[in-house]
Amino acid sequence: MSRRGAPGYGYGAPGRGESVVTLPAVRGRLTPNAPLAPLVWFKAGGAAEWLFEPADVADLADFLVALDPAIPVYPLGLGSNLIVRDGGMPGVVIRLGKAFARVTRVDDVTLRCGGGASGILVSSTARDAGIAGVEFLRSIPGTVGGFVRMNGGAYGREVCDILVEATVVTRDGMLAVWPAERLGYTYRHSALPDGAVVVEAVFRGTPGEPAAIGAEMDRIAAAREASQPLRSKTGGSTFKNPDGHKAWALVDAAGCRGLTLGGAQVSEKHCNFLLNLGDASAADIEALGEVVRDRVKAQSGVTLEWEIQRVGVEK
Template structure:
């Protein structure tokens, strides 16, 4: 019996009555933008917040739960992901609406670009940076996504979330505990929606800012490749790409994985890279930057799951830290 079938058999009728979709042994390479990685034991796509709450209350706490977004900033290891992967559906969590002259409510599955477009339509400034982030609102809330000098924390008013027991929480901006590419909000919270605030702005000014973001992306980023976006966080006082370049890793390849020759903080799947290839390449880059500059690059891409036996990857390739 496969892992997913065994998991569903173990749970018996606990999941009866859920309206969302359950897929055992779900292939994660169909979800991630890297198009690589193993399978999740099971994938649950809740119909809406109420359905997600019912699921969380039904699943025992010893069953691992992992939340993923649209898969843009995600590396899944070849051994797959234990327990359930929760992926919020576009139908139930992808809405975005203007609720005041300066505020937008967006579901966690709404693409960042959709929020930027809605703000443009409504004449709300301050959201142009989302036009250049290839992710969803849930991920942006969790990692304080930012670009072009603006971060998510500058726009968040409050966040709606469910805890591991399916109970609802409303978090203020301060409660999110934002810092550079991070939040201290409890890792067991599943964000379902948020309210954001900008400022009144002329349509032409917003459009010009969005066009500048798009031009920058098309000029310096490999946006048409199978990539996960920025691979590493920028170290204090410098840029990740500068340190990667300095260490001689621009264009570096391992298997089917490559550090982009165009923007060397972008890792790409050139066609047949495995999760192992991608993570091993990343750790090779980290080791070389550490040796060259003494800087310990931190992953911005989220890595999930089990290593395939014999394909384990050590941080900094096992160097003493």
């Protein structure tokens, strides 16, 4: 069951010979053995040993300050580009709720966005405020925290093009403001350390007309609907685009379009997407991805790198 405000919670796996330590008290929600499959797009995978949904930034920081440094911490957004392995996630998974989903206008071209705000909310707020250059976030199924960590991008734009600064709570509970240049952005990668949680970001666009911004958002949404299997249980783009190549084209050339393994399939519509056909395990999905990587390497000599994060332990 979920627990709030108690003095501390036992941590450990009875029966596995592990010691039991005490988790700090919280004002938010701390849930033991929380299923993660309902929270990720693939709808597969195991449970979190603990799922923490903090009440606010102070609740998160206080929890991490007091938490045993040996206990792993993993921030979870909308779970779109993620495979949670079937054995689940040890330690604490942190999910930011409504308290972290506010988006406010700072000036004519700048927005302050909570780490739990969705790309749709950010881009729609920008449209209404006449701020252009943020439209691409409409097409990325995730939250601000994930965008900042992974330098999320689509349709020719990336977070590094609009980020001014990010407010981060590090694993030791310290609150810090990171200017964009400190993130060390490369393709789908940042210098944020493991366990750090992005609680806020400041994005800067350019002046624009709401009608034109809305039209661009509609164009992006339509293009995405036409080319991607959005109504399926999927994880978004599976592999990074190698230099000089499109990942989907390499997968297609290797004869992997429609390939299945267990309950998982390479999408017929866009073959850089893997699908859960209904009863796939996380192991099915990850194993299919590895088969695809092997076939692409054999056919083209190119080694595909995973874009989807794979976390947790095997069952």
